[in-house]
Amino acid sequence: MTYNHDLAVLSVGAIATIGLYTILYRENRFYRFFEHLFLGLASGWALVALWTETLKSLWWDKLVGASASDGNSAAMGYWVYIMLLPIGAMGYMVFSKKHNWMSRIPIGIILGLYSGQQFNAWTNRYIPQMAGTMKSIIPTAGFFKPDPNALNPALGPVKGDLYGSEALNNLIFIFTVLCVLSYFLFSFDVKNKLVKSASLMGRWLLMIGFGAIFGTTVMMRFSLLIDRMFFIWIEFVKQGLFHLK
Amino acid sequence: MATLDPTPKSFAEKLQSVPKPVLYLVLFLLAALPLFFPVKLPNKPIDASIDFYAHLMQLPEGSKVLISSDWTNSTRGESMGEMEALLRILMRKGIKFVVYTTADPQAPQVARDTIRKIADEEGKAGGYRYKPFEDYVILGYYPNGEGTTSAINNKFLSICEGKKDWPENSPPRDVLQSPVLQGIKSVSDFKYLIMVTASSTNTVVLERVTKAPLMFMVTGVMVPENTTYYASGQLKGLCGGVKGVYDLETLMEDGLNVEGPHKVLSEKYTDVIPGFPGKQNAGKGNAYYPSLHFALFLLILAVITGNVGMFLSKRKGA
Structure with a gap:
């Protein structure tokens, strides 16, 4: 591909990206145009792929068979x-x-x-x-796991041993599982104080979990934005327009 | 006619009502600026990424893996970095691969472009340039992910029948004639099924493929769900989001248990697993990780600012 062709492709991509980001300012025709362009392209591509990648190869060719050509052997229909x-x-x-x-x-x-x-x-x-x-919650060795990078290999952790710190991790894990399960005891009226407290704790732990999930969601959205910035500033402007590495 | 608000906003109110365009502008600047000034952030790869890297690096040359490439440009920010890191490792190790998708009709072309880009990059750097059909095969798109994945597990070759791929400068040929598929009779003949996915095809594979070990490369939002599969041993390795890519790039540069200024240690692996020092290891992970930190910093600052404003206005009201 030539330089002009590559630059043209990059330019269209950059204009489309900027067009779609104008929605952040307000709804406008520039945005609408690129939105419809994208929908049209995706639908058209899907339609062609439906035939070439699915119906033709998985159904039509098997139905009608093929004669030997270009290194392909003949196939019966x-x-x-x-x-x-x-x-x-x-x-x-x-x-x-x-x-x-x-x-x-x-x-x-x-x-x-x-x-x-x-x-x-x-x-x-x-x-x-x-x-x-x-998981096991009973330790079989000391509390702290030895440094695996210890100069003397004999001082490193022994495979199969459960150290106190690991057992504590397992205990937190099992406690979380039990509390969250108790939160979902809907089929009967819970009166036991212990189960009620576990259920309340389960709700809090679920919230912490949802918070972590929400955090990763935000992180992903930021990654997509950063990628668009990379495309516009590095791939289009720096490398495409100014030929800088 | 619009009327002007006679009472000026207090400091607390101003803190709670930073105009959206200002926030967007600052976010755009913070996301873009670090791209021009690459910095190497300290990194400690997590176990899931270490497992992913170590399992791939322990494969002998000439091994074959099956790749489910279920992503398109909509998640380029994360999935492309993952795919590129994966391809660099596979190509440098001489591992052949078969690619298919059940997620999106656009996915095969996106995968094809990415493979070509990395193959060219490796070729220019003096390495072996992977050739389509000879070193990798793209089976294309399959609708009905559940049915196709069941077929992959039960009778892998049935999904290859009728499929064609393009050898270099030649018309399309039956994929079953490709050297990559010679000796493959079942999915168990692949060393791993590696998914690069941004959709729910991960669970479809997890539920149906039992004959090949699985490793996933997922987007950030999918990490919490897939961590449970990794922790239970259903996945042999997991690479999640930009952090996962950065981990892989760090391991490709520094290796595992290799002596050096940035030694990466692992309790699980006592062997020294080398990296690829001196090669193009820095990819999208290195490029995006600093920007991600700046963007997250802005988010935390905005949350604190809003809350301080609310606290001040409440105190004033009381």
């Missing part, structure tokens, strides 16, 4: 793939008042396939976490 067309087309019957019952057939097939996977999916996702919660 399987006409049974045509059966997928009416099933897929039935999904669009949702727009017909009279025939919308037909759309339930492909939806039912998808729901059935999805539901069938759920038991395995749930097991794979949560059972290891439950197992991971069973």
Whole structure:
């Protein structure tokens, strides 16, 4: 690609970025134009990709087969793939008042396939976490873990030993799990003071957790802004316009 | 006709009502200025990043990994840095890879561009330049992430059938003819399934792929959720957000347990795992990390200022 082509691409990107950021000042036509441009491009790209990356390679080519060319071997067509067309087309019957019952057939097939996977999916996702919660809280060695960089390797931590500081960490972890679980005891009226206190603590701990999640969300948004600044100032202005490294 | 407010704002009220454009302007300045003056911030990589790096570095040359590249330009700020760091490690170690996506039709092209950029960069630096089809294959986009991921786990080659990729300066060819896929019969033949993701495809993979060890590269907002999977051992390594990228770049520069002025230590690994000193290790992590600190500083300052203003106005009212 030539320098002019690269610079043109960068310039369009920079103008579009600035156009989209003008919303911070107020709603305006410049912003609207680039918003619609982006939506149009994304929709157009998705439409083409739907055919080239999905329907053609995963359905049409298998249906009609292929002759040997450009290093590709010949492939036989399987006409049974045509059966997928009416099933897929039935999904669009949702727009017909009279025939919308037909759309339930492909939806039912998808729901059935999805539901069938759920038991395995749930097991794979949560059972290891439950197992991971069973942590030991009884130390088997001293309180502080020795420095792994100790000059004498014999003074370093011994594998398999649980040091007091680690046991304390595990205790905090298990305490948090139990308190948060007690917060979700909705099915009966809790009168026990201990459970009530644990539930209240659970609420506080949840809030701390949500605060941490919110913090990472903000951090991510800032990262996206910094990236746009990098694109405009470094990639476009410094490297694109002034050819500086 | 608009009327002017006769009572001027008190200091406390002013603190609580800093105009938004001013805040935006300061934020833009703070985010942009450090980009011109790169500084190396001290860093202690976290265990999750160390695991990610160590597992990759311990792979023998010629190993193969499967990459789920589920990100586009909307999360370029974090995901591109992660992808670039990952590619630098893979290419320098001579690890071949297969890329697919279930998240977005734009993702394969974004991945293709990033791979080309890093391959060119490595080639110019005197290293081996990765070639499409020969050293990596892009399978493309698959809709229905749940079904595709189940197929990956149960019959990997079934998702390759009918897919084509472009060798260099040649028309597209059947991916099953690529040297990268020779010897691959199941997903278990890949050393790792590495996800670079900005969407919920992480849980889809976590729930369905059991035959290959998993490592994730996620955006900052996804770190808390994925840390639980890492802590329970479901993930072998985790790289999260700009901090994760900075960790990887630090490890690529300084290595692990390598003697030097910036020695990075790990209790888990007693072996010395070298980095790539003298190579282009600093990427988006090094570039963005100082700016992120400045932006977060502004946020904390704004929160304190608003609260001080509220406290002062309440005291005045009382």
